Amino acid sequence: TVANAYVKPRVGAYVSRLEDGLRARAFPGDLYIMQSSGGVIEAVNAKAFPVRILESGPAGGVAASRWWGAIADEPDLLSFDMGGTTAKLCVISDGQPLIAHDFEVDRVYRFKKGSGLPIKMPVIELIEIGAGGGSIARVDALGLLKVGPDSAGADPGPVCYGNGGAEPTVTDANLILGYLDPAYFLGGRMALDLEGARRAVKQKIADPLGLSIEEAAWGIYQIVSETMSNAARVHALERGKDPRRFPLFAFGGAGPMHAYRLALSLGSPALLAPLGAGVMSTVGFLSAPLSFDFVRSWPSQLGQMDWAQANALLAEMEGEGQALLQASGVPATQITHRRAADMRYVGQGHEIPVPLPDGPLHADLAPQLLAEFERVYQELYERLGPPVPVEVLNWRVVSSGPQPELRLQTAINTNDDSSTDANASVSTARKGERQAYFPECNGYTNTPIYDRYRLAPGATFSGPAIVEERESTVIVGPGATCRIDEQLNLVVEMNNTPS
Template sequence: MNAGDSSVSGDGRYRVGIDIGGTFTDLVLIDDETGERAVGKVLTSQEDPSEAVEEGLLGLLDHEGVAAKVVRTIVHGTTLVTNALIERRGVETALLTTEGFRDAVAIGTEHRYDMYDIFIEKPEPLVPRSLRYGVRERVLDDGSVARELDEEQVRSIVAELRERRVRAVAVSFLHSFRNPAHERRVAEILAEEAPEITVSLSSEVAPEIREYERTSTTIANVYVRPLVEGYLLSLEQRLRRLGFGGSLYIMLSNGGTASVETACRFPVRLLESGPAAGALAAAFYGRAADFLEVLSFDMGGTTAKACLIEGGEPLTSSEFEAARVYRFKKGSGLPVKISVIEMIEIGAGGGSIAAIGPLGLPKVGPRSAGSAPGPACYGQGGVEPTVTDADLVLGYLDPDFFLGGRMRLDRGAAVRAIEERIARPLGLDPVEAAWGIHQVVNENMANAARVHAIERGKDPRAHPLFAFGGAGPVHAYRVARSLSVPGFIVPLGAGATSALGFLCAPLSFDFVRSLYGRLDDLDWAAANGALGEMEERGRDLLRASGVQEADIRVRRLCDMRYVGQGHEVTVDLPDGTLGSEDTDQITALYRKEYRRLYSREGPDVPIESITWRLEVSAPPPEIRLGDDAGGAEDPDEARKGEREIYLPEENGFALVPVYDRYLLGPGAVLGGPAVVEERESTVILGPEGRAEIDATRNLIVRWSA
């Protein structure tokens, strides 16, 4: 790839996706004129992730001969919000809520996520009780004002907040989603009296019914907002210094992208920013290869993520939990009302640390060695054994070709770490211990993926695995066999596929407004007004980002339920102005979706609407696959040598062929066992695997027996 004359013409033909992981920062550069792609990978800088972004971008652009000024767009995802909530590294935050309700965030819903745990541990609110203030005001559920806002009390509270050096304030009053006037007035007073304090209003962050969830979301948003603003502004400055003059967009949890300004204002929407890109990439490749139903499997250096792709699109949800006390126990985290791609994430990556558990058995994760010190084999001072160390001992990784040879691995250090911490205490040799680590992490990931699919009423055995990430292709064969899926797919450039996912994402925004009532007695004028207002706001945002009016897509939805139920079902709404004449059609749509979800008819009772949702988006960016077609159909021409790898079927090591992934062209077929290497990842093909390269250079593995 070379910019040629474009390095001085500024035609902006290049786009870059940047994925910051716990261990590595991945970058993908794509040329929109030719469809060519180039990837980069550097260790993540833990103190300031933007340093790794700058280092990686400089290296990638320099290697490809591309000037920063001809990069049109950079799309970036970050785990900053998630990590800040888990580690409680946000700023000192206060809560202003309706008098008498300051303890609602501590009481929650009184739901016990484990009925039989008498020592149950609930997540602590991000705001301590001493910083939760009750304000004299009251708005009723129809939006009428029962008690005017006591502005003098608010000013007194603000003075106290300044004395206590509070940096952020969440404002969440009862029923503010119906009438936000009091919240807005508090924001005005804060701007007058304490302009240095960052403010978030629940009527802007999450204007939905359910006070606890709405307040929790607003607190989380403002708690991390100064951190995100500082990071993104620093990143922008670094990019400008490099000569980048294009647009920087940030990935949202729902798979869309937004401007830096929007991301700074609503950082809670970035919670699943990084993982969402991987799901988008899996959906994109699946559609291109005519696999519309796949199980996305993204295993990087720190975590592994699984996500169901159906009809060529990842599943989404309007609810999420952050900072769970117990990773797999729903209800043990802080509720956040945002649109998010549904996935399951576990602490099982290449850097996940192996140890002996309390029962005397090996366990892997969730602790990770990260990028510093990293696995023992990195030679950076790490002494605890990790999954990467085990894979190296088993022969699955070439110590001289890690990251294409840019980083040499120390096999001796990996053996010592496994021997001292795992093998010797268990009376095993290092290879047996390494295989145990490898299998434990495989089963952990397979179990998580199985649970994720079954909880959504899906049979995981019907979905081929789509494996990517630096460690995903190494483990895909055993995970796929454990899940009994029909095979697995590995894209070209699998180690940086998540970064490509950022470039698949369209500009999009979603809005929500709670307006409840029975369908047979609904205020349709109010419902149409809410939908119209949300649509106009969305169109304004997209037009401001340069999207043409004719290209804007709108999707309208409503959360509905049978009267008396406690949970809703989301249904797509018909186009146009809605009215009482649409009641039968909307009812039929609801009943159809209810049957699809629960495989039975619902009760013969009226239906009520709860929350109205609207999504606006631009067309997804075009990415061409196959333009970099090359390689040979004869796999022998791609054979680069042989290597011994551990095969349990052989009860030891066996000599297998090693292939250069870049030299395998469409139509090439190879049988297992074998190793297929590229710079950022390695595919391990077991004895019962048969691999074929398709027209878009995906490696598709099916079972030969």
């Protein structure tokens, strides 16, 4: 409540200016804003509850991952978003992202838990890692190579941008390793300075460590990949999820460039890189339903529950959700309510959300609720707790409208009739070769370069390979098999033998 009141005037003024600007441009549609929990709300509700949109950008990327997973028949995914400053990873299980009910803002130490201001609000559960294309590499006081979490940002950016940056970054290393084409960055709209990147890596990293420029660049790439892999593995395992069961869905400007090594290290069975990975969060905004979250605190042991009171709380929240969504234009028959209870063993200091069945709750359901709590607890912790009573602390309802129906329209960029022929599109898409670094090949090797926009559904080829598009580049290592699916996702079947 305090945080909401604090940011409400500024966010309200900003959203109002945005509405005015859209009206002045004769925008005929409605303005919706993404929530941290993965749904959208009308502008009027965003102005009333601005604390709900604090993490709207990252939530959009996860919503896109969930949507792509649904149409690709992959309900379990690791959503991996890597940009210029940070990488973010989220577990999507059974078609739904994991949700946390508190998070921190304004951390004194950006990636240190407990150094920020706690906010009690539903948010898609993400781990944020200080690893991005602009992350700065350095040799520390102990003579060790470190990468991040500080970043060169977009201005001045990496040395290779030629904007005055002096510190070597992950992007500079990628350029040296041959993963980026200096003449095709941003689709050719921006040239990269390869020699500048090599000088910076030589002076700041290679010479102090007694390495070649190429060894130093690979060290930067390897460290940032291992940093992400270690954090992702811990994040998944702490939530009872085995990353070896989850394909990796990679997006963001830098995500597809680092996803192969991350998937290899995690043991993921496959890597999915969508077309337009650099702007994927926008798909999430379009695919998210209208929704609203409610919570009521009413502690009670399961064996001593006043079921009438519990049903009254749930009905009250469902009624509020129904009214808000109907006021937003959602037909009553298309509104759904998901219910959950935050439960724990008596005496514990934390609780876990447990799904509740539809319909009235009553004493005869207590054994079923206990069994569901134990199932969720076992999944998280691989064991059950002591033989003590179980209690409910909070009751939750998520009210949602229907999932928007999006229809993909795709086109292959080619000037001949091979665009719909999978095998022909591979040869048409091949732009040439360049030297790129793969340790499995003992260093640099001639690597095929493919134009992403010319690869038709059904096209298959093997790594090593580099697949380029305007907003991102996919790196595929030796031994992996690539195919283009019906939605033009690049699907990489991993060999799961980390180097």
